[in-house]
Amino acid sequence: MEDKIFNIAVIGSAGMARRHMKGVIANPKARLYAVCDIHPEQIEKAKALPGADIAVTTTDYRTLLDDPKIDAAIIVTPDQTHVEITCAFLRAGKHVMCEKPMALSIAECEEMMRVEKETGKMLMIGQVCRCNPTCKVMKKMVDDGMIGDLYFVESEYAHSYTIHPGVDNWRITPERNGFIGGGCHAVDLLRWIAGNPTEVSAYSNHKCLTDWPADDCTVSIMKFPNGVIGKVFASIGCVRDYTMRTVLYGTKGTIIKEREGLLKLYKGDGKKINGNLDFTYPIEIPVESKSHNVAGELEIFLDALINGKKSPITSLDGASTVAVCNAAIESAKTGKPVQIKYPEM
Numbered sequence: 001m002e003d004k005i006f007n008i009a010v011i012g013s014a015g016m017a018r019r020h021m022k023g024v025i026a027n028p029k030a031r032l033y034a035v036c037d038i039h040p041e042q043i044e045k046a047k048a049l050p051g052a053d054i055a056v057t058t059t060d061y062r063t064l065l066d067d068p069k070i071d072a073a074i075i076v077t078p079d080q081t082h083v084e085i086t087c088a089f090l091r092a093g094k095h096v097m098c099e100k101p102m103a104l105s106i107a108e109c110e111e112m113m114r115v116e117k118e119t120g121k122m123l124m125i126g127q128v129c130r131c132n133p134t135c136k137v138m139k140k141m142v143d144d145g146m147i148g149d150l151y152f153v154e155s156e157y158a159h160s161y162t163i164h165p166g167v168d169n170w171r172i173t174p175e176r177n178g179f180i181g182g183g184c185h186a187v188d189l190l191r192w193i194a195g196n197p198t199e200v201s202a203y204s205n206h207k208c209l210t211d212w213p214a215d216d217c218t219v220s221i222m223k224f225p226n227g228v229i230g231k232v233f234a235s236i237g238c239v240r241d242y243t244m245r246t247v248l249y250g251t252k253g254t255i256i257k258e259r260e261g262l263l264k265l266y267k268g269d270g271k272k273i274n275g276n277l278d279f280t281y282p283i284e285i286p287v288e289s290k291s292h293n294v295a296g297e298l299e300i301f302l303d304a305l306i307n308g309k310k311s312p313i314t315s316l317d318g319a320s321t322v323a324v325c326n327a328a329i330e331s332a333k334t335g336k337p338v339q340i341k342y343p344e345m
Contacts, residue, residue: 006302007033007069009094011061011085012076013046014039014167016099016292020074023295025051029302034070036061039167061085065092072122072305074298075099078170079181083108086123087115095122097301101184102318104175106326109319110343116315124301124311125318129189129244131296133288137263138248138255139193146265147250153194153224155186155246156233161209161216174213179204179332180325183218183234185244187328188321190222190230193248197222197230197324199339204332208237220328232328256282261289319343 008024010017013035024032034056035046043057056064064070065088072095075085083103089096090112102125103109116123129135142150159182165171171181179202191197202220209216216237222230248255256264264282290296300312320342327338 004029004306006030006071006305009034009036009056009064009067009070009073009089010046010076011036011064011073011089013037013042014076016294017074017076018046018049019292020076020294020298021046021049021052023298024074025049026295027298027302029306030298034058034064034067036064042167062088065089065094070094072096072301078166078173079104079176080170080173083112086112090115090119090121090123093119093121095301095305097124097126097297098318099126100128100188100318101180101322101325102315103322104180106319106323106341106343109315109322113315113319113343122301122305122311123315124297124304125313125315126294126297127184127188127192127313127317127321128292128294128297129185130192130313131290131293131300132260133290133293134257134260134263135189135192135246137285137287138246138257141255141263141265142193142248142250146253147248147255147267148252149226150194150224150228150248150250152229152231152249153190153247154231154233155189155244156235157183157186158233158235158238158240158243158245160238160240160242161236172212177214177218177325177329178216178236179218179220179232179234179329180322182236183232183328184321184325186232186234186246187324188317189244189246190224190232191317191321191324194228194230195225196320196342197224197340199223199337200324200328200331201337202328202332204329208235212237215332218328218332220331222324222328260291261287263287316343
């Protein structure tokens with residue numbers, strides 16, 4: 001399969017989908033073969049992308065299922081449609097990369113996992129932080145023991161949806177909470193670095209997007225393995241630019257990511273000088289800045305297909321992140337801690 005060019009169908013063609021299309025166009029192992037969107041005007045924007053040579057366009061994804069030339073589909077549609085479209089392409093014999101969040105409920109995630117297993121096709125979930133160069137460096141620093149043992153981790157997803165409600169306002173739905181729709185980025189990042197949390201307590205309020213059906217701000221505290229405590233903050237009605245500020249605290253140092261492309265590292269050996277803990281002032285570590293590195297996602301997706309590897313970001317990864325997000329939402333509603341139940345498939 002080394003010389004194979006994979007024909008890719010991208011389902012959805014709005015802003016994020018066109019980022020995926022650019023990644024496909026730039027990848028020598030892939031061809032942007034088909035584009036689907038229920039809005040013809042969005043398809044026209046896709047066709048206008050530099051280098052686009054799209055063989056098939058359609059407003060109904062079902063017309064693509066029986067096309068033998070399609071090797072894989074990238075699903076970039078509203079969250080509530082992921083289960084239906086993903087399962088349809090898997091059953092049609094196509095590999096699938098599905099945007100985050102994998103789905104809105106554990107039952108939907110488990111259905112996708114069952115179909116993946118039944119068909120033997122690859123399902124990868126687009127938890128893009130795992131392909132973010134800055135986040136990858138952070139994880140390696142932790143794995144290499146650079147800051148000692150973790151004891152507290154925090155990440156935040158602050159993104160104003162007031163100007164990004166989605167085409168046809170698809171983000172404004174009762175079943176979609178901002179903590180899962182966007183906060184899943186921060187949750188998955190901390191899961192990737194610190195492991196699966198076992199319990200979550202959360203609070204939420206509804207002060208910014210008061211005409212939206214779901215709470216717009218959530219703060220959650222989680223119990224991670226090895227006694228690590230974590231916090232995730234998600235706000236979709238905030239008045240500020242986008243951020244995923246992340247801080248990792250260890251017994252011998254601290255890593256701070258305040259913006260893409262730059263990390264700050266504090267180091268200490270636990271010794272005290274004049275009664276004060278000795279530590280270095282921050283070492284600035286510049287990193288390649290790729291906030292939404294969907295081209296990197298495609299690269300590892302195709303590498304797995306070419307070399308017969310398992311999905312690099314598995315359906316279980318995606319479903320586990322959904323499990324944590326939903327547990328936080330439940331805790332915020334009940335006011336009680338929630339034990340997190342992970343899918344077993």
